[in-house]
Amino acid sequence: MATSYMDYTLPTTQFTYDVNQNQLFKKDDNNYINSLSIKQLNTLGNASLLDIYLSTGNVVEPHIHQNATELVYCISGSAVVSLINPFTNELLNFPINPGQVANVPQGWWHYEIATADHTHLLAIFDAPVPEAIFGSDILRLTPASVLAHTYCLDENKVKETLAPIQKTVFIGPPADCATQVSPAAENMPKPNSQPNAQPYVQMQYAPSPEIMYSDPMNPTYEHHPNAAYMPSETGYMPYSVQRPFIGNGWRY
DSSP states (O other), rough: OOOOOOTTTTTTOOOOOGGGGOOEEETTTTTTEEEOOTTOTTTSSOOOOEEEOTTTTTEEEEEOTTEEEOOEEESOOOOOEEETTTTTTEEEEEEEEETTTEEOTTTTOOOEEOOOOTEEEEEESSSSOOOOEEEHHHHSSSSSHHHHHEEEEEEEHHHHHHTTOOOOSSSOTTTTTTSSSOOOOGGGGOOSSSTTOOOOOOTTTTTOOOOOOEEEEEEEEOOOTTTTTOOTTTTTOOTSSOOOOOOOEEEE
């Protein structure tokens, strides 16, 4: 917990709060996000949360949290938590059901897609006020000319494609999306072949003996470290070092 210098004898000290009173975003009655941070509950330490409600096919849009790790807990329904591992350049998809969690390290690109109606997720952060940079903001605020030039694209087509994105999306597709259709099963993220296994990276400058990790939920599964992946000492940034980011993005 963060060191607190708060005077807990003051009448302004807060120990409870109704998260339903602080709505971050609402798409409709079935898709919305409530939030809680130290701004609403002043006795919080390094903790905050998002209370997320989704129906099938709705997406918490791709984003990063530049100041916090996110632990996604499924209360009801089901979802797929997808993230890109920046150390292996892999897209990983983790399906979660009630009682299961998926963890997103600080600064990793990720998103969540509901695979059932009445999905209820709790996103827990190790920061008093989580910050975020959303994909919709990156797309709408980066000049189309820059995107076209950088990736060898037709600038007019880029402008046409991105024109509907006029604000932060939060939960997609937007309510006024003219092209949205019911999500087909084949278009949903496919689980990894080892759905609950986090990639293992053996650091070259801090070698450790090969360890076999057993999965208590599945005794037949064993996870062997990937010894072939050996990042160079100069190119590897340990997990304890935060990568630099530009700007603060959204604060809840």
